[in-house]
Amino acid sequence: MSTLAKLALGLMGRLRPAPAKAGSAPALALPPPNMQGGLPLMDALARRHSSRDFTRAELSLPVLSDLLWAACGQNRPDGGRTSPSALNAQEIDVFVALPAGAYRYDPATHQLHLVAAVDLRRVTGYQDFVDEAPLDLVYVADHARMGLVPAGQRESYASAAAGAMAQNVYLFAAANNLATVIRAWIDRAAIADALGLTHDQQVLLSQTVGYPRAQA
């Protein structure tokens, strides 16, 4: 769908998901993440950049598993994660928009839980490439988990936590020849509606991930 069509539908409050590809499993157990090796950190940093030109090729489950673990997976027995959060509130949920459904990533079990049997991708941003790239992540803050954070600081702390996850995904992408871009130009109301979010949940950012289209 074009950006103009999305803007028009968004203005009318009618930007809606597409039907999901058949087979929205209620839960998807991801294979264990590969926590070893990969590109040296400084090489990944040297390659990090935003891309907006994706092929439609889907990500395999092992790649999705590694990517989500990199974003915010558990990396310690005490429940600690690959990305920081103020007072360890762990207030950010990562929603995963795949052609076969919209899922929530659970770092504790390393599973995806179906939230809506729809193809949410086109709702995750006004830019047209988000519709066809194989994966759009949506970072959502749950203010109900930030009771210890002063109310006036909650949005900025949560945005910092989401930004850390997004950078982890950038580095994972750089290390694995994937393309990605973090996005704030999104219709937060349309996303919240499609995901059935509560008033405590705030859509912060989206991030598209996929394989880069070969440059001519």
Ligand SMILES: Cc1cc2nc3c(=O)[nH]c(=O)nc-3n(C[C@H](O)[C@H](O)[C@H](O)COP(=O)(O)O)c2cc1C
């Ligand atoms: C908070 C934030 C919001 C952004 N929103 C968008 C967006 O909505 N769409 C987009 O294409 N890029 C977006 N970007 C990506 C920037 O345009 C990009 O990082 C910048 O042009 C620098 O390019 P680089 O990431 O390749 O270094 C955003 C970046 C940040 C940090």
